[in-house]
Amino acid sequence: xxxxxxxxxxxxxxxxxxxxxxxxxxxxxxxxxxxxxxxxxxxxxxxxxxxxxxxxxxxxxxxxxxxxxxxxxxxxxxxxxxxxxxxxxxxxxxxxxxxxxxxxxxxxxxxxxxxxxxxxxxxxxxxxxxxxxxxxxxxxxxxxxxxxxxxxxxxxxxxxxxxxxxxxxxxxxxxxxxxxxxxxxxxxxxxxxxxxxxxxxxxxxxxxxxxxxxxxxxxxxxxxxxxxxxxxxxxxxxxxxxxxxxxxxxxxxxxxxxxxxxxxxxxxxxxxxxxxxxxxxxxxxxxxxxxxxxxxxxxxxxxxxxxxxxxxxxxxxxxxxxxxxxxxxxxxxxxxxxxxxxxxxxxxxxxxxxxxxxxxxxxxxxxxxxxxxxxxxxxxxxxxxxxxxxxxxxxxxxxxxxxxxxxxxxxxxxxxxxxxxxxxxxxxxxxxxxxxxxxxxxxxxxxxxxxxxxxxxxxxxxxxxxxxxxxxxxxxxxxxxxxxxxxxxxxxxxxxxxxx
Ligand SMILES: NC(=O)C1=CN([C@@H]2O[C@H](COP(=O)(O)OP(=O)(O)OC[C@H]3O[C@@H](n4cnc5c(N)ncnc54)[C@H](O)[C@@H]3O)[C@@H](O)[C@H]2O)[C@@H](O)CC1
Ligand SMILES: [K+]
Numbered sequence: 001x002x003x004x005x006x007x008x009x010x011x012x013x014x015x016x017x018x019x020x021x022x023x024x025x026x027x028x029x030x031x032x033x034x035x036x037x038x039x040x041x042x043x044x045x046x047x048x049x050x051x052x053x054x055x056x057x058x059x060x061x062x063x064x065x066x067x068x069x070x071x072x073x074x075x076x077x078x079x080x081x082x083x084x085x086x087x088x089x090x091x092x093x094x095x096x097x098x099x100x101x102x103x104x105x106x107x108x109x110x111x112x113x114x115x116x117x118x119x120x121x122x123x124x125x126x127x128x129x130x131x132x133x134x135x136x137x138x139x140x141x142x143x144x145x146x147x148x149x150x151x152x153x154x155x156x157x158x159x160x161x162x163x164x165x166x167x168x169x170x171x172x173x174x175x176x177x178x179x180x181x182x183x184x185x186x187x188x189x190x191x192x193x194x195x196x197x198x199x200x201x202x203x204x205x206x207x208x209x210x211x212x213x214x215x216x217x218x219x220x221x222x223x224x225x226x227x228x229x230x231x232x233x234x235x236x237x238x239x240x241x242x243x244x245x246x247x248x249x250x251x252x253x254x255x256x257x258x259x260x261x262x263x264x265x266x267x268x269x270x271x272x273x274x275x276x277x278x279x280x281x282x283x284x285x286x287x288x289x290x291x292x293x294x295x296x297x298x299x300x301x302x303x304x305x306x307x308x309x310x311x312x313x314x315x316x317x318x319x320x321x322x323x324x325x326x327x328x329x330x331x332x333x334x335x336x337x338x339x340x341x342x343x344x345x346x347x348x349x350x351x352x353x354x355x356x357x358x359x360x361x362x363x364x365x366x367x368x369x370x371x372x373x374x375x376x377x378x379x380x381x382x383x384x385x386x387x388x389x390x391x392x393x394x395x396x397x398x399x400x401x402x403x404x405x406x407x408x409x410x411x412x413x414x415x416x417x418x419x420x421x422x423x424x425x426x427x428x429x430x431x432x433x434x435x436x437x438x439x440x441x442x443x444x445x446x447x448x449x450x451x452x453x454x455x456x457x458x459x460x461x462x463x464x465x466x467x468x469x470x471x472x473x474x475x476x477x478x479x480x481x482x483x484x485x486x487x488x489x490x491x492x493x494x495x496x497x498x499x500x
Contacts, residue, residue: 002223014028044075048124057133058133082109111141127159132188197412221397227498251280254279264444282303345368369404372407428469
């Protein structure tokens, strides 16, 4: 699990590494520059002209290291130093002195120099204006430089952080729009929020050897999940296992015309390793579920077309409710009865979430540790609108606390919040998974894991990561455009295989 630290914590981490490794700050800067260049040389052809725009702080210092190293690898490099009110940092100055080919370095100290600076013949632009030291909105000359960079057609790469982006709070003003951000040592919170994708682009972490112990002891509530975290949670199968001890689940899903949701969730639950599944369906839909998910038993509702009669949860390890059930009054009443009789955590999705939003008194009936899996639209119905994605995250944390349960807010980097305020961001998955039924598959998977005895938070973490990983395997064969929800189910087995 990668910890996500604030800008202040990262500054302390840098300082601690310099003191304790020990390493001089200029050598640490060299290491950061080398890490950047090692990635760069593997991804950018040497025939490309590279423009590097540097501030006069340490981010700019990184830019100068990168310039010097790229020159040794025979890239055609042009450097622009943007001068503002801030003084040169010591390591910036040291690295400026190390550049032998001074004629490649241009200065931008005023609007006039900016207008005569031509970035247009650069194939690649590297932004080293501001990094984690940004403390306020970018204005004046620096803002004009960022705008000019954004206006070019060059492939844009940010060093550590796109200039103008605050890493741990909402940003205002002009921000560099990177196609790619190579960030040092740890992921940054802002990178995980949808509103910042336009600035951060795709991103990757490169390690620069910052102090591991300091990171381990740093306090944070934000984490990025890695494959090895999920591997560590997975339970092995036992030689003497039988279907009875691999979990019994009850899925309440589907209605007339929306049976696909039930089928996808049921099939995903079985592929995720469930022992026994009962799917509760309207009477007119019995044949559909029996034909499409033969591994599931069926429980038949009193109504032909939608959920009205609450099945018994006795002897059931986990219940999943919501996909495709609709919003009828009788469905609301049956759902309410289900909540009243449930003693164990439930997995609540889709229409069941909308019922909770439409009838907030139902929230009080949710068993503790229940898992809600809203998409942003459903989440908005639950908590109202948000001012920005940091605010959305706060609302998600507060809502988890309020219901004493786990909220899985779906999207790229799905966030999983637990009542103790911790947030786990997913690192698997791809845009191909933004397709009808993908959420139903996730519900089936999480319900399956919960029934198999995973703790609710673990069921959510494993379910979300495995779902994304299956999607990542599926996309290689199917492509982003053609991928459909059933493909995700088909790739659960190799995804499990990869994680074992
Ligand atoms: N400190 C270290 O040991 C290391 C730092 N590294 C690099 O250093 C960066 C952080 O460097 P700095 O702390 O020097 O800060 P930056 O280089 O991000 O910013 C430089 C300075 O600009 C000023 N400033 C902030 N916001 C401004 C604004 N809106 N308009 C005008 N001026 C503004 C501040 O005085 C700030 O210190 C990291 O992002 C990373 O790239 C790396 O070299 C790794 C090691
Ligand atoms: K930058």
